[in-house]
Amino acid sequence: MKTQRSRFDLKRRDFFTLLGGGIVVYLSSGNPSELLALPLIQERDIPKDYNAFLTIYEDGTVICHVGKIEMGQGPITSLPQQVADELDVSIESIKMVMGDTETCSYDPGTWGSMTTRSYSNFLRAACAEARAVLIQLAGEHLKISPENLKVKNGMVFDASNPEKKVDYGWLTKGQRIERSMDEKPEVKDHTQFKYVGQSRLHADARIKVSGEAQYTADIPMPGRVYAKILRPPSHQVELLSVDYSETEKMEGVEVVRDGDLIAVLHELPDVAERALSTIKAEYTSDEKEVDDKTIFDYLLNAPAETEEREKAGDLGEGEEQADFIIESEFYDGYKAHAPIEPHTAMAKWEGEKVTIWASVQSPFLMAQDALARELGLELENVRVIAPFLGGGFGGKIYNPQVPEVAKIARLAKKPVLLAYTREEEFFMDYFRTAAVIQIRSGITKKGMITMWDYQHYFVESRGSDTIYNVPNKLTTGYSEKRGSPIHPFSTGAWRAPGNNTNTFARESHIDMMAAKVGVDPVEFRLRNLTDEKMIAVIEALKEKFGYSYMKGPSGRGIGIACGTDAGTWVAVMIEVKVDTETGEVQPIRAVVSQDMGMCVNPQGATLQVEGCVTMGMGYALSEDVEFKGGDVLTSNFDTYQLPLFSQVPEVIDTVILDRQDQPPQGGGEPAIICMGGAIANAIYDACGARVYQMPMTPERVLAGIKKASG
Amino acid sequence: MEKLIRFTLNGKKTEISVDPSLTLMWVLRDQFGLTGTKYGCGIGVCGACTILLDNDAVRSCTYRVDDVMDRNVVTIEGLSSNGELHPVQKAFMEKDALQCGYCTPGMIMNAAGLLIANPEPTRQQIIHAMEDNLCRCGAHIRIIEAIQQAGKEMKKMSQP
Ligand code: FES
Numbered sequence: 055m056k057t058q059r060s061r062f063d064l065k066r067r068d069f070f071t072l073l074g075g076g077i078v079v080y081l082s083s084g085n086p087s088e089l090l091a092l093p094l095i096q097e098r099d100i101p102k103d104y105n106a107f108l109t110i111y112e113d114g115t116v117i118c119h120v121g122k123i124e125m126g127q128g129p130i131t132s133l134p135q136q137v138a139d140e141l142d143v144s145i146e147s148i149k150m151v152m153g154d155t156e157t158c159s160y161d162p163g164t165w166g167s168m169t170t171r172s173y174s175n176f177l178r179a180a181c182a183e184a185r186a187v188l189i190q191l192a193g194e195h196l197k198i199s200p201e202n203l204k205v206k207n208g209m210v211f212d213a214s215n216p217e218k219k220v221d222y223g224w225l226t227k228g229q230r231i232e233r234s235m236d237e238k239p240e241v242k243d244h245t246q247f248k249y250v251g252q253s254r255l256h257a258d259a260r261i262k263v264s265g266e267a268q269y270t271a272d273i274p275m276p277g278r279v280y281a282k283i284l285r286p287p288s289h290q291v292e293l294l295s296v297d298y299s300e301t302e303k304m305e306g307v308e309v310v311r312d313g314d315l316i317a318v319l320h321e322l323p324d325v326a327e328r329a330l331s332t333i334k335a336e337y338t339s340d341e342k343e344v345d346d347k348t349i350f351d352y353l354l355n356a357p358a359e360t361e362e363r364e365k366a367g368d369l370g371e372g373e374e375q376a377d378f379i380i381e382s383e384f385y386d387g388y389k390a391h392a393p394i395e396p397h398t399a400m401a402k403w404e405g406e407k408v409t410i411w412a413s414v415q416s417p418f419l420m421a422q423d424a425l426a427r428e429l430g431l432e433l434e435n436v437r438v439i440a441p442f443l444g445g446g447f448g449g450k451i452y453n454p455q456v457p458e459v460a461k462i463a464r465l466a467k468k469p470v471l472l473a474y475t476r477e478e479e480f481f482m483d484y485f486r487t488a489a490v491i492q493i494r495s496g497i498t499k500k501g502m503i504t505m506w507d508y509q510h511y512f513v514e515s516r517g518s519d520t521i522y523n524v525p526n527k528l529t530t531g532y533s534e535k536r537g538s539p540i541h542p543f544s545t546g547a548w549r550a551p552g553n554n555t556n557t558f559a560r561e562s563h564i565d566m567m568a569a570k571v572g573v574d575p576v577e578f579r580l581r582n583l584t585d586e587k588m589i590a591v592i593e594a595l596k597e598k599f600g601y602s603y604m605k606g607p608s609g610r611g612i613g614i615a616c617g618t619d620a621g622t623w624v625a626v627m628i629e630v631k632v633d634t635e636t637g638e639v640q641p642i643r644a645v646v647s648q649d650m651g652m653c654v655n656p657q658g659a660t661l662q663v664e665g666c667v668t669m670g671m672g673y674a675l676s677e678d679v680e681f682k683g684g685d686v687l688t689s690n691f692d693t694y695q696l697p698l699f700s701q702v703p704e705v706i707d708t709v710i711l712d713r714q715d716q717p718p719q720g721g722g723e724p725a726i727i728c729m730g731g732a733i734a735n736a737i738y739d740a741c742g743a744r745v746y747q748m749p750m751t752p753e754r755v756l757a758g759i760k761k762a763s764g
Numbered sequence: 765m766e767k768l769i770r771f772t773l774n775g776k777k778t779e780i781s782v783d784p785s786l787t788l789m790w791v792l793r794d795q796f797g798l799t800g801t802k803y804g805c806g807i808g809v810c811g812a813c814t815i816l817l818d819n820d821a822v823r824s825c826t827y828r829v830d831d832v833m834d835r836n837v838v839t840i841e842g843l844s845s846n847g848e849l850h851p852v853q854k855a856f857m858e859k860d861a862l863q864c865g866y867c868t869p870g871m872i873m874n875a876a877g878l879l880i881a882n883p884e885p886t887r888q889q890i891i892h893a894m895e896d897n898l899c900r901c902g903a904h905i906r907i908i909e910a911i912q913q914a915g916k917e918m919k920k921m922s923q924p
């Protein structure tokens with residue numbers, strides 16, 4: 055493998071050539087590893103410098119180049135709010151360039167709700183430094199000491215004589231300025247913000263409603279052909295033989311092959327698809343027997359790595375102190391990411407250099423780096439550009455389409471577009487894992503938790519630690535042993551990885567305990583919580599919902615769940631109707647309360663909450679991947695059921711606690727974690743059925759009703 | 765076996781000589797460069813590819829290109845006129861009824877078709893018409909509000 059040069063050297067040099075004039079500011083501070091949210095990424099040559107690039111043009115336009123991508127969570131709207139405030143320019147003068155490995159600062163990826171809570175801090179510091187540099191330049195020009203200068207809307211002026219002024223555009227005058235401050239200026243505090251904290255509509259809405267916004271498959275490219283790849287019928291199988299002699303005879307059709315990667319090319323996707331169906335291929339058979347019904351037993355018996363965490367007190371003692379012991383076992387099936395835009399990439403080679411446009415959450419680390427490594431290319435010979443993404447949710451962190459399209463285009467010697475079909479998308483997805491959770495807990499008659507023994511099988515640990523104050527507790531995680539994969543296909547991060555399943559189990563179990571001792575489930579939570587933030591979030595939730603207690607099952611169908619994710623404290627209360635004849639669950643109203651620290655764009659944060667509630671209904675009520683061994687039977691939206699308009703609650707209310715003086719936390723994921731638990735508890739309150747398995751389908755609800763009345 | 769297909773596309777008479785069995789969605793995207801029409805499922809179950817065909821909202825992935833012979837096709841690009849957004853487009857912006865925006869053109873076309881057929885839909889009728897138009901980001905409640913608002917706006921405009 056070739057050694058790769060430090061990205062910073064590469065950047066510094068090429069960036070100027072690419073962009074020409076303007077002031078360019080880079081920042082290197084902080085600990086880059088903070089930006090890496092995913093523990094699964096192994097040690098690799100992460101650059102030591104994290105750089106935010108700004109260029110300011112003569113007309114005052116500020117271009118902000120960031121390695122983040124826009125997939126719906128709104129950084130294209132919220133990052134300029136912060137840039138404008140730190141730089142003291144009008145927000146209209148800022149243009150964002152995102153997700154291009156050649157013109158943007160390095161960023162490992164857009165995930166883990168990290169854009170605001172982590173990346174923004176780097177960006178804001180860079181902008182504060184740029185502002186200080188500009189003031190210094192203005193001082194030299196106006197012959198005024200920087201302390202006596204003020205800035206407004208990109209204009210630097212003498213505080214005592216505003217007529218003496220010069221603007222940013224003039225200061226930079228298309229020249230290249232490389233300067234940094236010895237003493238790093240402070241970023242502003244919340245009382246000095248003009249844009250941060252104000253609601254703003256999507257900055258990209260205009261081009262998205264008009265159809266102009268370009269996603270990967272929309273990038274025009276003369277001479278481009280579509281590629282369709284030969285896929286096996288199942289995971290876990292190998293290609294034995296293949297015959298594409300007939301296919302190659304079809305007019306205009308080309309077949310390329312790189313090992314087991316076999317692709318059909320044609321300028322028309324319909325023809326490429328037809329041609330693909332003429333390939334005859336034989337595979338070994340799939341040995342795995344497990345399916346979506348037997349998966350839970352299979353997981354409980356699978357070899358696993360064991361990890362104990364959150365150990366406190368003594369479980370035996372906790373058991374002795376308890377008046378009741380409650381045991382439960384929860385199940386969650388595999389879930390697909392199912393963004394409406396499937397994985398897509400286009401590749402164009404020019405000599406040794408390849409440019410890739412791709413729907414990826416991580417243009418640098420998981421696309422550029424990964425591809426350079428796989429094909430043995432120099433980093434500078436791989437440029438990845440992530441245009442708008444049609445949703446990601448953790449599903450576009452891994453990008454198999456990128457090496458595939460690069461290899462195919464190299465063989466084809468022309469630009470190639472590889473846009474997965476929906477069927478391929480389901481087949482190639484790495485699912486949110488199926489899991490089992492066992493909980494054994496002790497409570498006193500007064501409703502105090504004395505003991506908490508939590509065992510989670512094959513779900514990530516995020517959200518597995520109890521948020522309640524329990525003196526005797528233990529969390530045990532069972533996970534895949536390195537080198538012995540147990541799932542019949544790949545699994546991976548899905549919006550708030552692990553936390554959806556863990557919160558469903560914990561919050562269902564908490565309600566079971568509250569019911570056992572006849573205590574209001576909201577009160578039960580408050581009684582066992584010492585975490586001030588969580589308490590405040592629940593109090594605000596109660597108030598917004600207008601909650602009052604009635605002994606459950608009250609028939610009203612109200613359920614609560616709470617938890618923490620991505621640094622944010624969140625609680626959800628939901629009201630549902632359950633049709634006891636059919637088992638159908640209809641959410642009526644949801645209220646979400648969250649403490650997310652400083653909120654940059656309340657409107658954007660509210661949208662994320664609503665999206666979380668809506669998407670969360672899917673995994674809670676209807677989404678399930680059906681499979682037999684490595685054969686993924688769920689192949690399109692006719693069988694994988696996303697929430698429909700009629701199933702969405704009529705009202706989703708959001709309360710964001712005013713914490714503008716606190717550091718910002720995540721907003722794209724937290725609210726979704728509560729949906730399983732809140733709905734399960736609402737179903738119980740509606741009809742007395744306790745459903746232990748997600749999705750809580752009508753059949754499972756009916757079975758629960760039968761059990762409750764039996 | 766190419767065939768000359770004549771039809772009206774976004775208000776202009778047009779013709780194209782193609783294999784008549786090609787999928788309308790791909791022809792719109794690839795031959796006419798109208799990439800606002802999106803692929804989501806290819807089998808008519810997501811609505812991302814929705815267009816207006818003689819004023820009806822239909823899913824262009826389920827049509828052959830020769831199905832539009834002598835008919836009137838409007839895509840998202842043809843919904844606005846002279847740079848002025850259609851009331852549904854405006855309402856989607858004002859209500860912030862999108863996140864990633866990928867389902868948005870299909871949603872807007874479906875809503876536009878609904879408002880042609882039924883200028884004053886009730887909330888229930890909106891839900892019914894939009895029912896299986898999928899949005900993974902969960903912009904649903906805002907989409908419903910946007911359509912309600914656009915309906916009212918269009919009514920005002922049509923009144924002298
Ligand atoms: S792509 Fe046509 S309905 Fe989904």
Ligand code: FES
Pocket residue numbers: 126394444445862863864865866867868898899900901902903
């Ligand atoms: S806005 Fe992303 S799919 Fe609807």
